[in-house]
Amino acid sequence: MTVTEAKEKLNELELREFAYNHAMGILYYDGTTGAPKASSIPRGKTMGVLAGEAYKISTDKEAVSLLGFLREHADELDADTLRRVELREKGLKELNAVPLETYIEYTELMNEADAVWHEAKEKSDYPMFEPVLKKVIDFTKLFAEKVAPEKSPYDYCLDKYEEGLTMAKCDDFFAKLKERIVPLVKRVQEAEQPDDACAKVFFPIEKQREFSDILMERIGIPRDRCAIGETEHPFTTDFSRNDVRITTHYHEDAFLSSMYSVIHEGGHALYELGGDERFSYTGLSGGVTMGIHESQSRFFENIIGRSREFIGLIYPDAVRLCPELGKYSVEQLYRAANKAEPSLIRTEADELTYALHIMVRYDMERQMINGSVNMKELPEMWNALYKEYLGVTVPDDKRGILQDSHWAGAGIGYFPSYALGSAYGAQYLAKIRESLDFEKTVASGDLKPIRDWLGDRIWKYASSKKPEWILNNAMEAPFDPKYYLDYLEGKMKDVYGF
Ligand code: ZN
Numbered sequence: 001m002t003v004t005e006a007k008e009k010l011n012e013l014e015l016r017e018f019a020y021n022h023a024m025g026i027l028y029y030d031g032t033t034g035a036p037k038a039s040s041i042p043r044g045k046t047m048g049v050l051a052g053e054a055y056k057i058s059t060d061k062e063a064v065s066l067l068g069f070l071r072e073h074a075d076e077l078d079a080d081t082l083r084r085v086e087l088r089e090k091g092l093k094e095l096n097a098v099p100l101e102t103y104i105e106y107t108e109l110m111n112e113a114d115a116v117w118h119e120a121k122e123k124s125d126y127p128m129f130e131p132v133l134k135k136v137i138d139f140t141k142l143f144a145e146k147v148a149p150e151k152s153p154y155d156y157c158l159d160k161y162e163e164g165l166t167m168a169k170c171d172d173f174f175a176k177l178k179e180r181i182v183p184l185v186k187r188v189q190e191a192e193q194p195d196d197a198c199a200k201v202f203f204p205i206e207k208q209r210e211f212s213d214i215l216m217e218r219i220g221i222p223r224d225r226c227a228i229g230e231t232e233h234p235f236t237t238d239f240s241r242n243d244v245r246i247t248t249h250y251h252e253d254a255f256l257s258s259m260y261s262v263i264h265e266g267g268h269a270l271y272e273l274g275g276d277e278r279f280s281y282t283g284l285s286g287g288v289t290m291g292i293h294e295s296q297s298r299f300f301e302n303i304i305g306r307s308r309e310f311i312g313l314i315y316p317d318a319v320r321l322c323p324e325l326g327k328y329s330v331e332q333l334y335r336a337a338n339k340a341e342p343s344l345i346r347t348e349a350d351e352l353t354y355a356l357h358i359m360v361r362y363d364m365e366r367q368m369i370n371g372s373v374n375m376k377e378l379p380e381m382w383n384a385l386y387k388e389y390l391g392v393t394v395p396d397d398k399r400g401i402l403q404d405s406h407w408a409g410a411g412i413g414y415f416p417s418y419a420l421g422s423a424y425g426a427q428y429l430a431k432i433r434e435s436l437d438f439e440k441t442v443a444s445g446d447l448k449p450i451r452d453w454l455g456d457r458i459w460k461y462a463s464s465k466k467p468e469w470i471l472n473n474a475m476e477a478p479f480d481p482k483y484y485l486d487y488l489e490g491k492m493k494d495v496y497g498f
Helices: 003-032 037-059 061-072 079-095 100-123 126-147 153-161 167-190 205-219 255-273 290-304 308-321 323-327 330-337 354-370 375-390 416-435 438-444 448-457 467-475 482-496
Strands: 226-230 236-240 243-248
Touching: 003 037, 003 061, 003 079, 003 236, 037 061, 037 079, 037 100, 061 079, 079 126, 100 126, 126 153, 126 354, 126 375, 153 167, 153 354, 153 416, 167 354, 167 416, 167 482, 205 226, 205 255, 205 308, 226 255, 236 255, 243 255, 255 290, 255 330, 255 448, 290 416, 290 448, 290 467, 308 323, 308 330, 308 438, 354 375, 354 416, 416 438, 416 448, 416 467, 416 482, 438 448, 448 467
Parallel strands: 226 243
Antiparallel strands: 236 243
């Protein structure tokens, strides 16, 4: 076999993997949007079969020997192919960690856990969720032990979502955040609070749907490649750079909730849509890590979406669709959208207190994976941490430990990406300001210069580079949370006038 032939074979292999992922992704998306409730059982069976077939394709003799061949000829490979080889090696290690039956059992558990979590959350019944959570934790520990025995299990989890992330790095990052965010929250609480009546006006859902289309257009989403659906918990899923789906959830008396979820998921979508075409159907397509993904979504949601200029931009359409809003000014809406207040729900949290919600989960996960916890005591642990970090009392598990879907999806180690992503975004902003007038650009309504900046430095590389390389390429400096803390302080001063 020549290197050229091997590269051809690699393309064929990754196209087949793409096809299975595409099919499974559509099933998952259908399961969360249009499919009836009882469909989860047959869908679980189908997913189990498809996941088993995909597993075989990726791990069979031919795929393994192809990978070995490419590794042997590493010095003859271009950078993209070499990165594909590296990523495949990492993935193979994960897939080979457990026998096929265990892998299928795990896939089926994911489907079951999601359904159980939904019901448990609805009923605010942690004991109902506890046995599946226990299984998820056990699986996570098993994978950690098999894939990366040299690491502490939670470091393995962190690295899964943010290549290279460790507890040591997280500890340092969160300590820096705590040092400035905690006193800032105190100052904000002592200041006069913005009147947020404008955020509670009755905004008919039909009109909010129209508003979502306008928001997607405003941030520059090509609608021929991105559709929007409705789910209980908003998310983004990508099938290819030509097919990304975002979802939202409408509340008629809290339009900002849907507005910011559309902009957030829209940020994820833009990242996926902005990958270079040459990575399509290969292991290099799609965003590189969750931290960098969240840095895009949270950049659009907060840095652009919660700016005075962006709010001014969408205000006329918002008033047209909901005339009652016209009683309030842009400035009132801006202050309401930026009101900071310790609360119970992470996804509804403001920019300032958001990271504190993440710290609760980081502390919990660390103990769940590295230590040995008493499963029955997890809600108490959660509630105590909320009291400590946010000063709020958790009234029930629905608004406590059961609020997020991540653990049901085995997303242990994912949460720190949100806080890191927010911090990366603030450092991009500082860099963007060196070459363009950010406020003026947003106010103009043409965000193309900002999208181009992100596209050229981040999006187009998809997964073809390591995350540190991409961050450095964007920031031209090492990552420093100082930018994020300065940004938060500046924003709070502006909103609260202290
Ligand atoms: Zn997100």
